[in-house]
């Protein structure tokens with residue numbers, strides 16, 4: 001019989017008898033052959049004797065309390081995909097599961113449709129013949145050489161790179177969080193490039209740029225005549241991420257109604273274009289980014305919990321630049337090189353600039369550093385970048401006392417509030433890429449009022465333009 005049409009065999013391991021029985025029954029009804037066992041040891045026993053196409057395993061059950069089934073299963077049978085189902089999600093186990101190359105990570109109670117969609121998706125994918133990542137940690141040199149596009153030798157960035165390296169070998173959905181300008185998009189792109197999907201499309205979907213009323217049409221596409229203005233069939237953004245990666249930027253900004261539509265597409269790996277009858281299937285990996293605290297949004301009822309768990313199977317939090325120590329100067333040197341095409345006339349930084357860069361808080365993170373360097377390269381008339389080549393807010397804030405609580409006690413309330421205002425305006429301009437109108441709207445000020453305030457603080461909006 002053609003291997004494709006052979007009935008697929010699933011090994012289900014779970015210590016909850018009722019759950020085990022019903023899962024087995026439901027998957028049998030869906031046409032699969034299922035073997036149900038109550039613990040990790042029994043699962044290993046069956047794996048030694050019989051062949052399976054898929055393992056469905058609980059995390060917290062006898063014989064797998066320290067993830068033994070996952071570890072040995074992946075080592076000895078690397079070509080059998082494994083779906084983990086857990087009632088107690090935790091970041092360490094999620095990371096370990098990802099390291100071991102699990103195919104999916106579901107949370108109990110799992111809805112039958114979700115489980116079936118996951119099983120179908122995993123079984124439809126060709127087996128990835130990559131053995132689980134070796135236990136030994138990659139050295140800093142290895143990781144930096146592997147990801148030359150990501151500059152970062154500091155401890156927190158090396159930890160990020162280790163997770164990026166591991167997660168790239170899986171199909172797990174990843175949620176990247178971090179302040180604005182910390183490199184979320186750069187990291188998402190690196191995960192995609194180093195994954196088996198790297199040869200296909202990395203489709204960026206900016207959630208702030210899609211009006212709620214057009215969400216389905218933009219994402220799923222539409223048929224000619226589906227609505228006024230639909231003059232021809234139009235493919236949606238999700239179709240373009242087929243076999244590749246869909247990157248949802250600013251996920252936290254997605255309105256509730258759009259969240260529900262996205263959830264269905266993610267769960268089912270399928271959607272219906274507006275005005276069409278046929279279901280379009282895709283094989284997409286989802287990476288999302290936000291600078292909001294999404295869990296807080298979930299608790300406040302502004303973000304769907306089910307979508308949060310579905311897209312954030314693995315959560316990667318990027319450290320702000322001020323916590324990356326030596327990376328500031330590595331990045332500064334890289335940008336200094338990049339902004340001088342051809343012959344280099346500027347070779348480095350004065351000692352004061354180095355001290356200033358290391359002291360400054362970088363509220364706009366790497367993007368702000370990049371802008372500062374672009375400006376400095378244009379302005380500098382000497383061989384090294386001087387303090388006077390830096391924007392006023394960098395020179396001044398670096399020297400000001402705001403970062404230290406002990407010094408806060410030494411200054412007047414007015415001065416402290418002024419400092420806080422300065423930091424707020426800097427972050428605001430960073431966020432809006434130097435667009436004064438947008439910044440003013442968010443701050444609840446008139447455009448004129450904002451201009452006045454910026455000039456009082458010596459801030460130049462132009463230096464924040466991307």
Ligand SMILES: Nc1ncnc2c1ncn2[C@@H]1O[C@H](COP(=O)(O)OP(=O)(O)OP(=O)(O)O)[C@@H](O)[C@H]1O
Nearest residue numbers: 149150151179180181182183184185186291366367
């Ligand atoms: N580790 C890195 N090495 C080199 N350049 C980087 C790194 N991280 C970020 N950058 C650069 O910094 C800038 C901002 O990065 P990116 O757009 O990925 O940030 P972000 O966190 O997605 O920002 P936002 O939250 O505003 O969308 C880009 O120009 C990017 O190329």
